[in-house]
Amino acid sequence: MLDRKFIIENIQAVKQNCQNRNVNIEIDRLVELEQRRKKLLQEIEVLNRKANETAKSIGKAEASQRQAIIEEGRKLRQQKEASQKEHDRIEAETLEIQRVIPNMAHKAAPIGVDDKANLEIARGSTERTTFDFPVLDHVELGEKHDLIDFAGGARVAGHGFYFLKGAGALLDMALQHFAIQFLSEKGFIPTLTPDLARTEIMNGIGFMPRGPETQIYSIHETDLNLVATSEITLGGLHQGDVLAAEELPLYYCGLSHCYRTEAGAAGKASRGLYRVHQFTKIEMFAYTLPEQSDKTLEYLRSLECEIFDQLKIPYRVVDTATGDLGGPAYRKYDLEAWMPGRGEEGEFGEVTSTSNCTDYQARRLNIRYKNKGEKGTHFVHTLNGTAIATSRAMIAVLENYQQADGSILVPDVLQPWIGQKKIG
RNA sequence: GGAGAGGUGGCUGAGUGGCCGAAAGCACCGGUUUGCUAAAUCGGCGAAGGUGUCAUAACCUUCCGCAGGUUCGAAUCCUGUCCUCUCCGCCA
Numbered sequence: 001m002l003d004r005k006f007i008i009e010n011i012q013a014v015k016q017n018c019q020n021r022n023v024n025i026e027i028d029r030l031v032e033l034e035q036r037r038k039k040l041l042q043e044i045e046v047l048n049r050k051a052n053e054t055a056k057s058i059g060k061a062e063a064s065q066r067q068a069i070i071e072e073g074r075k076l077r078q079q080k081e082a083s084q085k086e087h088d089r090i091e092a093e094t095l096e097i098q099r100v101i102p103n104m105a106h107k108a109a110p111i112g113v114d115d116k117a118n119l120e121i122a123r124g125s126t127e128r129t130t131f132d133f134p135v136l137d138h139v140e141l142g143e144k145h146d147l148i149d150f151a152g153g154a155r156v157a158g159h160g161f162y163f164l165k166g167a168g169a170l171l172d173m174a175l176q177h178f179a180i181q182f183l184s185e186k187g188f189i190p191t192l193t194p195d196l197a198r199t200e201i202m203n204g205i206g207f208m209p210r211g212p213e214t215q216i217y218s219i220h221e222t223d224l225n226l227v228a229t230s231e232i233t234l235g236g237l238h239q240g241d242v243l244a245a246e247e248l249p250l251y252y253c254g255l256s257h258c259y260r261t262e263a264g265a266a267g268k269a270s271r272g273l274y275r276v277h278q279f280t281k282i283e284m285f286a287y288t289l290p291e292q293s294d295k296t297l298e299y300l301r302s303l304e305c306e307i308f309d310q311l312k313i314p315y316r317v318v319d320t321a322t323g324d325l326g327g328p329a330y331r332k333y334d335l336e337a338w339m340p341g342r343g344e345e346g347e348f349g350e351v352t353s354t355s356n357c358t359d360y361q362a363r364r365l366n367i368r369y370k371n372k373g374e375k376g377t378h379f380v381h382t383l384n385g386t387a388i389a390t391s392r393a394m395i396a397v398l399e400n401y402q403q404a405d406g407s408i409l410v411p412d413v414l415q416p417w418i419g420q421k422k423i424g
Numbered sequence: 425g426g427a428g429a430g431g432u433g434g435c436u437g438a439g440u441g442g443c444c445g446a447a448a449g450c451a452c453c454g455g456u457u458u459g460c461u462a463a464a465u466c467g468g469c470g471a472a473g474g475u476g477u478c479a480u481a482a483c484c485u486u487c488c489g490c491a492g493g494u495u496c497g498a499a500u501c502c503u504g505u506c507c508u509c510u511c512c513g514c515c516a
Contacts, residue, residue, distance in 0.1 A: 059442035073496030
């Protein structure tokens with residue numbers, strides 16, 4: 001959520017930003033409403049003050065006078081209520097508009113209406129593998145070595161679910177271990193988070209569980225929803241808190257299962273593990289001071305690169321275009337790993353995503369910080385980034401590490417967790 | 425899941441309709457005094473948002489888990505909700 005004052009003072013910039021992000025929002029309406037609201041608020045405060053004074057005087061007044069003063073107080077309250085009601089109505093409408101305005105985008109973010117405008121800015125240190133044999137995709141590899149059982153998953157929970165078996169299960173957990181150890185050595189706090197969260201928290205992070213076209217599974221007759229990422233729980237962790245400036249930046253590394261309905265994704269249906277309803281993800285989440293967040297985004301990206309460099313998986317880094325940014329993001333980088341079995345002759349596929357959400361989420365969740373000895377508080381900045389989403393990372397590992405004899409080598413850094421050098 | 429108790433300022437804790445933004449103690453800050461790893465004594469001391477000022481000052485609003493309601497007036501009464509504790513049940 002953008003600051004209202006900021007919107008009013010930067011109408012043109014906000015409008016331009018909406019256009020760049022390919023969303024249509026009635027900024028003018030918001031401005032007009034806010035002006036009316038402010039005027040009403042002043043009226044209300046005057047009436048309220050008078051009513052308070054009147055109420056206070058009753059206790060001290062003589063019995064004979066009381067009835068008249070009570071009458072006076074009642075009248076003032078009624079007047080106030082009328083104005084208040086109008087104010088609240090305007091406030092609600094304003095907030096509705098304000099909440100859907102996306103975050104401002106970073107000046108350097110490529111401008112464009114969709115992902116076609118995304119800009120490749122770097123490559124990983126691992127060269128793209130060349131194969132002198134017909135490559136299999138991860139579905140075929142999984143079947144060959146009995147690693148992934150999609151039919152079983154469908155039988156139990158429907159399309160989009162799967163069982164990981166044998167070395168497939170071990171590989172998934174090895175990826176988790178690897179990412180958690182990597183990050184905890186960097187000072188991130190390893191965290192196991194709830195897999196469910198209240199609607200209020202989901203909204204604060206920028207997911208709309210009960211809205212149309214939601215990606216979120218909700219639990220019937222409760223206020224709980226299955227999380228789509230531990231970004232939700234790690235961001236919700238400090239809802240309403242006032243953090244001390246000196247404890248920032250605060251780095252968490254969260255492990256959760258992630259559940260996504262993928263509603264409306266039918267057209268983009270992908271084979272195998274690429275787009276599934278449940279996967280496991282190690283997520284980085286940072287709370288920072290405003291002046292730290294630009295640098296922190298680069299830091300999170302560098303960690304993602306390091307992880308995939310250590311896994312020796314070829315990838316490219318993409319600077320996300322304005323139209324492809326999620327609402328809360330100010331700037332976003334994706335890592336796209338080379339997936340040799342994807343498409344006709346291999347394609348890059350998104351494996352991580354890191355965003356600087358500046359104070360957009362913090363404002364919704366009311367997460368602030370305080371400088372020691374200073375009065376007042378400020379909103380923190382929040383950032384998130386994928387360390388490893390196991391399903392997609394697994395695609396990259398299986399497909400890049402396949403050998404001519406049909407076996408699959410295990411990346412060096414994962415071997416300690418799996419206890420074998422190759423699969424099959 | 426059932427029954428009960430409770431959520432008050434940095435902490436402990438009093439407060440059942442107006443004199444309560446809230447006693448008292450601890451902690452903290454400042455003064456005095458005696459002196460030496462502290463005691464006595466006096467004074468000060470909640471937060472957020474806003475108006476205002478060069479800056480102070482001053483002022484306003486809101487806040488006793490959270491959200492509503494009753495009332496001229498709510499920490500106090502009512503409803504809902506979240507959380508904590510105790511007992512019972514169930515259980516990895």
